[in-house]
Every structure is written in C-alpha cells, then in structure tokens.
Amino acid sequence: MRLANLYRSTPFRLALAFAVLFVCAFLLSGLVAFDLIKKELNARYDNRTKEMFSTIAQAYADSDIQDVIDATRAHIAATSGQRSLFLLQAPDGRALAGNVAPGSVPEGWSERPGSDFGIKGDYSYRLYSGKVGPDNLVVGTSNEETEELIEIVAGSFGWASIVVILLAVAGGALLASRAQRRLDAVGDTMARVSHGELAARIPLLGRGNDDLDLLSREINDALERLSAAVESMRQVSSDIAHDLKTPLNHLKMTLEDARLKQDRGLPVAEELESLAEEVGAINQTFEALLRIAQIESGARKARFTRIDLNEIFATLAEVYGDVAEDAGDALVWTSDANAEALISGDRELLTQMFANLIENAIRHCPPGAIIRLNVTTSRDRIDTVVVDNGPGIPAEERDKVFRRLYRLEKSRTSPGTGLGLSTVKAIAELHDAVIALTDAAPGLRVTISFPRLGGPSGEAARLHLTGS
Amino acid sequence: MRILLIEDDRRTADFVVRGLSENTHRCDTVADGRDGLFQATHDNYDVLIVDRMLPGLDGLALVKAVRAAGVMTPVLFLTSVSGVDDRVEGLDAGADDYLVKPFAFSELLARVNALGRRPALQAEPTKLRVHDLEMDLIRRHVERNGQTIDLQPKEFELLELLMRNEDRVVTRTMLLERVWGFHFDPKTSVVETHISRLRGKIDKPFAVPLLHTVRNIGYSLHAPR
Numbered sequence: 001m002r003l004a005n006l007y008r009s010t011p012f013r014l015a016l017a018f019a020v021l022f023v024c025a026f027l028l029s030g031l032v033a034f035d036l037i038k039k040e041l042n043a044r045y046d047n048r049t050k051e052m053f054s055t056i057a058q059a060y061a062d063s064d065i066q067d068v069i070d071a072t073r074a075h076i077a078a079t080s081g082q083r084s085l086f087l088l089q090a091p092d093g094r095a096l097a098g099n100v101a102p103g104s105v106p107e108g109w110s111e112r113p114g115s116d117f118g119i120k121g122d123y124s125y126r127l128y129s130g131k132v133g134p135d136n137l138v139v140g141t142s143n144e145e146t147e148e149l150i151e152i153v154a155g156s157f158g159w160a161s162i163v164v165i166l167l168a169v170a171g172g173a174l175l176a177s178r179a180q181r182r183l184d185a186v187g188d189t190m191a192r193v194s195h196g197e198l199a200a201r202i203p204l205l206g207r208g209n210d211d212l213d214l215l216s217r218e219i220n221d222a223l224e225r226l227s228a229a230v231e232s233m234r235q236v237s238s239d240i241a242h243d244l245k246t247p248l249n250h251l252k253m254t255l256e257d258a259r260l261k262q263d264r265g266l267p268v269a270e271e272l273e274s275l276a277e278e279v280g281a282i283n284q285t286f287e288a289l290l291r292i293a294q295i296e297s298g299a300r301k302a303r304f305t306r307i308d309l310n311e312i313f314a315t316l317a318e319v320y321g322d323v324a325e326d327a328g329d330a331l332v333w334t335s336d337a338n339a340e341a342l343i344s345g346d347r348e349l350l351t352q353m354f355a356n357l358i359e360n361a362i363r364h365c366p367p368g369a370i371i372r373l374n375v376t377t378s379r380d381r382i383d384t385v386v387v388d389n390g391p392g393i394p395a396e397e398r399d400k401v402f403r404r405l406y407r408l409e410k411s412r413t414s415p416g417t418g419l420g421l422s423t424v425k426a427i428a429e430l431h432d433a434v435i436a437l438t439d440a441a442p443g444l445r446v447t448i449s450f451p452r453l454g455g456p457s458g459e460a461a462r463l464h465l466t467g468s
Numbered sequence: 469m470r471i472l473l474i475e476d477d478r479r480t481a482d483f484v485v486r487g488l489s490e491n492t493h494r495c496d497t498v499a500d501g502r503d504g505l506f507q508a509t510h511d512n513y514d515v516l517i518v519d520r521m522l523p524g525l526d527g528l529a530l531v532k533a534v535r536a537a538g539v540m541t542p543v544l545f546l547t548s549v550s551g552v553d554d555r556v557e558g559l560d561a562g563a564d565d566y567l568v569k570p571f572a573f574s575e576l577l578a579r580v581n582a583l584g585r586r587p588a589l590q591a592e593p594t595k596l597r598v599h600d601l602e603m604d605l606i607r608r609h610v611e612r613n614g615q616t617i618d619l620q621p622k623e624f625e626l627l628e629l630l631m632r633n634e635d636r637v638v639t640r641t642m643l644l645e646r647v648w649g650f651h652f653d654p655k656t657s658v659v660e661t662h663i664s665r666l667r668g669k670i671d672k673p674f675a676v677p678l679l680h681t682v683r684n685i686g687y688s689l690h691a692p693r
Contacts, residue, residue, distance in 0.1 A: 283570055284653065291652075299553060318622055319648055323661045352652045359655045420655070 011179035015172020023165050030157045037153060041146045042126070046109070049128050052084065053139040060132045065096065068132050072097040085117065085125050085140035088132070096135060105129040105138045114142065123147065181205070182212050186219065198227040232403075239405040240289070243418070244282060251278050285405075288419040292404065295426040300346050306453060309341040309382060312350055313373050320358050328367030331358070335375040341382045342453040345431050353427040356420045357386040357446050365390030369443075382450045389443035398437040469514040469584045471495045474504035474530065475546065476522050480569075484517065487573045488580070501525025509537045514584045517576075520547040520558070528561050535562035542583040546571070555651075574685040578637040596631040599691035601670060601678055603631055612670055622647060623666050630679065630689040639686035663687060 007013070052075060059071035065088075072088050076099045079086075087098035087105075095102040100117035105127055113124045125140035182205045192200040201223060202216040258271035294300075317333040324331040335341070354373075361371045365388050374385040393401060400406050402425045405418040424446075428435045433450045471488055475481045476499045488495045496513075498504040501524035508516055508530075516534070520527040531543050545558045545566035558566050565579050596603040601612045608624060610617045619627065626647050630638055640659050644650040648658070663679070671677045676692050 287568075287653075294553075303553070303556070315648070318620070319658060319662075320656075322665055323656050323658055326657070326661050326664075348649065348651050351649060355650065355652070355654060362656050 009176055009180045009183070011183070012173060012176035015176045016169065019165065019168030019172050022168050023161065026161060026164055030161070034150070034153060034157070038146065038150060041149060042143075045141045045143075045146065046126060046128075049084075049126060049139050049141045052086075053128050053130060053137065056086075056088075056137060056139065057130070057132045065133060065135055068135070068137070069097045072137070082114070082119055082121070082123075083142050083144060085114075085119070085127070085138070085142070087117070087138040089136045089138070091134050091136070098138075105136070107131070107136075112140075179212070182216075186212075186216060190219075193223060198223070198230060236289075236404045239403075240285075243285065243405050247278050247282050251275060254278065285419065288423060289404070292419065292423050292426045295349065295423070295430055298430060300349065300430065304344045304346055307343055307345040307347055307350060309343060309350070309375050309384060309450070310335050310339075312347065312354060313375055313384075316351065316354050316358060317373060320355070320362070324358075324362050324371060327362050329362055329365060329369045329371055331371050331373070333373040336377050339377045341375050341377050341384075343382055343431065343450045344453050345450075349427045349430065353424050353448075354384070354386065356424050360420060361386060361388040361390065361444070364388075365443075377452065380452050382452050384448045384450070385445060387440045387443060387445040389440065392439060392442055392444045393437060395439065401437070402435075469493045469580075470512065471515045471517060471580065471584075472504070472508055472511070472513045473497045473517045474501065474508070474522060474527070475499065475517070475519040477519070480519075480546075483573070484576065487577065491577055493580070499523070501527070501530050505530050505533050508534050508541065509539050513541050515580050516541050516543045517580070518543055518545055518563070520545060520554070528557060531558070531561045531563050544576075544579055544583055546576075572685070574637070574682075575639045575641060578639050578642070578686065581636050582633060582638075582642075596628065596634075598631050598634050598689055599676070599678055600674075601631070603628060610670075612674060615673070617669050619666075619669065623662065623669070626662060626666055627670065627689075630687060633689070635688065635690040637682050637686050637688045642686065 056068060056071045056075060059067040069088060072086050075084070076086050076097070079099070082099070085098075085100055087100055087102060088096040089098075089102055090096055093102060093104070100119055103112075103116050105112070107129050110127045110129070111124055112127060114121055117125075121144075123142045123144045125142050127138055127140035129136060129138040131137075185205060186202050189200050189202045201220045204213050204216055207213070254271050254275050258268040258275070261268050261271065313333055313335065317331060321331045358371065358373070361369070365371070369388055369390045371386070371388045374383075374387070376383045376385075401421050404422045406422075425435055428448050431450060433448050436447045436449075438445045438447065471493050473481060473484055473488075473495055475484065475497065478499075481497050481499070485495045485497055496507065496511075498507050499522075501522035503524070504518070504522065505525060518527045518531060522530065525533070527545060527547075531545070534541070534543070542565075543563040545555075545563045546569055547554060547558065547566055548569040555566050564583055567576055567579060594604070594606050596605065601610070603610050605628070610619055610624070610627065626643065629643065629646055641653075643659055644654070647662075650658070663681075667677075667679050671679055678689055678691065680688050680690065682688055
C-alpha cells in the first residue's frame with residue numbers, strides 16, 4: 001500500500017488519531033508527574049537548608065558570635081564541593097565566615113545564581129537568610145541535584161515517549177492495513193459486481209462474527225437478492241420478447257392477408273377485426289406487466305384501509321356464482337359464522353387477487369367442478385382458501401406458475417396472459433400474506449394467509465403455513 | 469357538444485377529433501398545458517378531455533387549477549398510466565372520469581356522452597322509467613308492464629346504471645367499475661353472465677326487448693324504435 005493510500009484509509013487515520021491522542025495523554029500525565037516531583041524535591045532541599053540554618057543559629061549564645069563562626073566552619077568542612085553555601089556576614093558586610101564571596105542577601109527565602117557569590121557553574125542556589133544576633137547568616141543549597149534528577153526523569157520520559165509514539169503509529173498502521181485489506185476486499189467485490197460480475201461475493205476474512213464480517217454478510221445477502229432480481233428481470237424480458245413474437249407474427253400475417261385481399265378488391269373487415277383483437281391482447285399483456293410492477297413498488301401500502309375479507313368474498317361469491325353456474329361448475333362459500341376477518345389492505349387489489357384465483361379455477365376445471373371459498377380466522381392469522389377439484393398443477397410446476405408469463409404446457413393454447421398468478425403473488429406479498437399451492441387430491445388448493453389486523457404478526461405466517 | 473381536447477400527441481389528438489366530429493361534436497385541440505388552462509377557463513365547453521402528461525403544465529395540475537378557478541365543466545382524464553393511484557389522484561384532483569390509453573374510441577365516445585349530458589343540477593329522481601319498465605329507487609322495486617320483477621342486489625344496480633343512461637351506450641369497463649368495483653379486465657364472462665341473467669328477467673318474458681348489446685362496446689337500454 002502506498003503512503004498516500006495509507007493516509008487516505010479510514011482505519012489508518014483512526015489509528016493515527018488514536019496514537020496522537022495517546023501520546024498527548026502520556027505527555028500530559030508526564031508533565032503533571034514532573035511538576036510534582038520537582039516541587040517535592042525543592043521542598044525537601046528547603047527543609048534541609050532551614051535545618052542547617054537552625055543548627056548554626058542555635059550555636060549563638062549571648063553576643064558571642066564565635067560559636068556561630070565555628071559552627072559555620074564546621075558545616076563548611078562537612079560540605080563536599082559546592083552543594084551548600086554558607087555565609088556569615090557582620091552588619092558592615094564583612095564576611096565573618098563562609099565558603100563564598102560576600103554579597104547582600106535579603107532576609108527570608110530567595111533564589112540567586114551562583115555567580116553572584118563567585119561560584120563557577122550554572123547552578124543557582126536557594127538561600128535562606130536571617131539574623132543571628134547582630135550578624136547575618138545565609139545558608140543555601142544548590143539546585144544541582146534537583147536539576148540532575150530532573151534531567152534523568154525528563155530523559156527517560158522522552159525515550160518512553162518516542163517508544164510509545166513508534167508503537168502507536170506502527171501498531172495503528174498494522175491494524176489499519178489489516179482492516180484496510182478487508183475493506184479493499186469489499187471495494188474490489190463491489191467493483192466486480194458493478195462491472196457485471198453479479199456472482200462475486202465478499203470473502204469473509206475475520207472470525208466470522210465481527211462487524212466487518214456482519215457487514216460483508218449483509219452486503220452479500222443484498223447482492224444475492226439483487227442478482228436474483230436481475231436474473232428474474234432478464235428472464236422476464238426474454239419471456240416478454242418471446243411472448244410478443246407470436247402475436248406480432250400473427251399481426252404481420254394478418255396484415256399480409258389483408259393487403260392481398262385489398263389488392264384483389266375484396267373486403268378486409270374481417271382481417272381488421274382480428275388485428276384489433278391481437279393488438280388488444282398485446283396491450284393487455286403490457287397492462288398486466290405494468291400493473292405488477294406498480295404493485296411491487298409498494299406505493300399502494302400508503303392507502304391501506306381496514307378490510308373485512310368476508311365482505312370481499314361475499315361480493316365475489318355473488319359475482320362469480322352465476323358465472324360458475326353458466327360454466328357448469330358450482331361455487332361454494334363458507335366462513336366462520338359472523339366472525340370478522342379484518343386485515344389491513346387494498347380492497348381493489350384484494351378483489352382482483354381473489355377474482356383471479358376464482359377465474360383460474362372456473363377456466364381450468366372441466367364442467368361439473370366444485371370451487372370452494374373459505375375464510376378461517378385464528379388468533380393472529382386469517383387464512384383464505386380457494387380450492388377446486390379440477391386437474392390441479394403438478395408438484396414440480398407449483399413454484400414456476402408464479403413466474404411472469406409462465407404457462408403450463410397444457411394451457412398454452414387457451415387464452416390468457418400468463419400473468420394472473422404473478423399478479424396474485426405480487427398482491428399477496430404487498431399485504432405481507434403468504435401464499436401456498438397444495439394438492440387438493442384431486443384439484444388445486446390455494447391458501448393465502450394474512451396477518452390479522454391487531455394480531456401479533458410477522459414470522460408466524462411462514463411457520464404457520466409450513467407447519468400445517 | 470363543445471369539447472376541448474388538451475393532448476400533446478398529434479396522432480391521438482387527430483384520431484379523437486376526427487371521431488368526435490363524425491359524431492356531431494365540435495372539438496377544439498390544445499397541445500400545451502398552459503394554453504389548455506387558459507382555454508378551459510376563458511371559454512365555455514361541455515366536456516374537457518385532458519391528457520395526464522402534458523408539456524407546460526401537467527394534466528393533474530391543470531385540472532386542479534381549472535377547479536380552483538371555479539370552472540365545473542366535466543373533465544375526462546386520458547392517461548397512459550393505469551396505476552390505481554394515478555386514477556385516484558386524477559379523480560381527487562377534480563376529474564369526473566378517466567380512460568386508460570390505449571383506448572377504444574367507442575369507449576371514449578360513450579364516456580364523453582355520459583359526462584356531457586349529465587344533468588348539472590337536478591333533484592335526484594326517485595323513479596326511473598324506460599318504455600314500460602319502471603324502477604322505484606326508494607322501495608327498490610322493479611316492474612315491467614305491471615308485473616313485478618325480482619332482482620338480486622347487483623342486478624338491481626346494473627339495471628339502475630343502464631336506466632340512468634337510457635339510450636346511451638354503457639361500456640363493459642364502465643359496468644365493471646361502477647357495478648362491481650372491478651378495476652381489471654376479468655378473464656371470464658362476468659359481464660355477459662350478469663347481463664344475460666338480467667335479460668332473462670326483464671326482457672325474456674316480454675314481447676319487446678329493451679336491453680340491447682352493442683357489439684364489442686357494451687350495452688344500451690332503450691325503448692323500441
């Protein structure tokens with residue numbers, strides 16, 4: 001990974017930001033500790049200075065300065081190097097005893113560079129000055145030790161900082177590059193998908209349960225659905241093209257016929273009639289396709305109202321009872337006595353859906369068939385059943401019949417767009433209903449299970465249907 | 469009738485104008501939404517036919533503006549989008565009827581006639597009468613030539629619609645929408661079945677038929693001529 005890329009990567013930036021934050025915290029805590037140590041050391045040296053001052057001052061007795069001079073000298077003797085400073089000055093400024101050149105020092109605590117007293121070196125001194133009888137005693141301690149100690153502390157702290165910064169940046173870069181590799185895998189996969197390789201999936205590089213893996217799995221699932229949708233769309237467009245070819249060919253042939261007849265001066269009304277019919281059929285196919293697309297868009301959910309499915313069945317039973325009778329069949333409607341079958345839905349679409357199922361039954365059953373409509377209400381579901389005792393649908397075909405433009409081989413010749421059941425499925429799915437085709441031995445049973453309005457909805461439907 | 473057609477597709481416009489003129493209507497055409505709005509609000513028409521998708525001002529906004537201007541001329545929407553939402557939107561905006569493209573001219577003519585002759589303000593009749601067929605809307609009672617006829621509720625609605633449109637063609641689609649609330653084309657002979665049942669009750673026992681089939685278009689109820 002190039003440096004510019006590394007800098008652009010989010011994980012690296014995060015690691016870097018974290019390292020900076022970490023170092024700042026480290027330095028801040030170091031400064032606080034440093035300050036505390038320094039204060040503590042100074043306090044200790046001040047104590048020692050004051051102690052020495054007191055010891056010397058105690059030697060003073062009744063205007064005899066000699067004992068003080070002796071005590072001062074003794075302390076000077078005990079001092080190695082120039083760590084401590086002693087100066088006993090007479091009121092006129094003359095040095096009575098001391099290890100430095102005389103100078104004027106104010107009473108109390110003060111801090112002065114060693115050069116003021118003719119001491120070589122850069123160190124400064126903390127001085128305590130006070131009266132001993134008529135004379136002035138100054139005791140001081142150099143900050144040499146403090147400085148040295150502080151230097152050591154600062155030095156080690158500096159090294160520690162460097163190590164911490166290096167570790168933070170290197171660790172961050174390492175972690176970042178690992179995260180980046182996985183992000184790159186996601187990016188690469190998406191690039192491949194956008195270039196048409198719909199089967200590409202993101203490899204799961206983690207242990208399978210971290211956030212990146214969860215995200216990858218989500219994306220993979222989305223890709224799965226997407227490619228299925230694209231595949232079905234491809235299927236649909238080729239089906240449409242295929243399905244339209246036949247009627248368009250018919251159109252062309254009829255037109256040719258009409259032209260020939262026209263040339264011979266014969267009337268062409270019959271041909272025109274048949275042309276109008278063919279075009280009407282093509283239009284119907286498109287209408288139905290558009291309608292399915294519109295239903296699938298889900299926009300109609302906004303218009304859902306409270307619907308009693310019993311009312312819809314009552315209407316349909318009335319409308320189709322006579323139609324079935326004319327076809328030589330019987331339509332029977334049964335329902336839980338007086339129980340309301342309330343769902344949230346779209347009356348127009350639900351009417352179309354059930355009308356579709358009933359019409360399928362009427363059209364595909366030979367005369368003498370019995371078509372039953374049934375509505376049953378349970379605690380959280382409402383099951384609607386349209387069942388006939390006709391030829392049914394072979395088990396292996398039951399999934400395919402929901403495909404757009406799919407028609408069973410045996411019904412290819414009868415009129416119909418092959419979109420009826422696709423429409424039914426789209427409407428059922430819009431209502432969060434689950435549709436199942438089962439064998440009524442003989443015949444076909446179509447069960448559509450709705451979540452009951454006000455009942456606990458959700459996965460119950462699926463479990464319910466697969467369980468029964 | 470004077471009809472204003474607001475439609476930007478020349479071929480459709482020509483087709484409609486030709487058809488309407490042949491049926492003794494006078495028809496003006498406008499291709500732009502804004503011009504259409506001006507024309508509709510500054511001239512007197514019996515019916516407006518409005519395309520949904522127009523340049524300048526779309527059909528929906530146009531109808532809203534026409535209604536906002538206080539013009540209550542009946543409006544028929546022509547729309548190539550058959551989505552129910554679009555139709556509901558159209559009717560909500562103030563249109564009186566809609567027709568989905570592609571349409572049969574006969575259907576358009578039937579709807580325009582129904583809209584144009586819709587009485588502006590008239591007391592709701594309590595009785596309908598066509599020749600010797602009588603319907604009492606309050607008692608929900610039907611009799612012909614003094615003989616009571618028993619009808620199912622939907623048959624009653626069907627007959628009522630036909631009687632209210634006496635001598636006019638009521639198309640299959642109009643029947644499906646208004647009597648059964650079906651907004652799709654059924655694959656079985658729903659309309660034919662119910663018309664034939666109705667015919668069996670109001671025509672069969674009598675000498676003169678009143679309910680006539682208009683081939684490929686719909687049905688018409690009228691006295692013998």
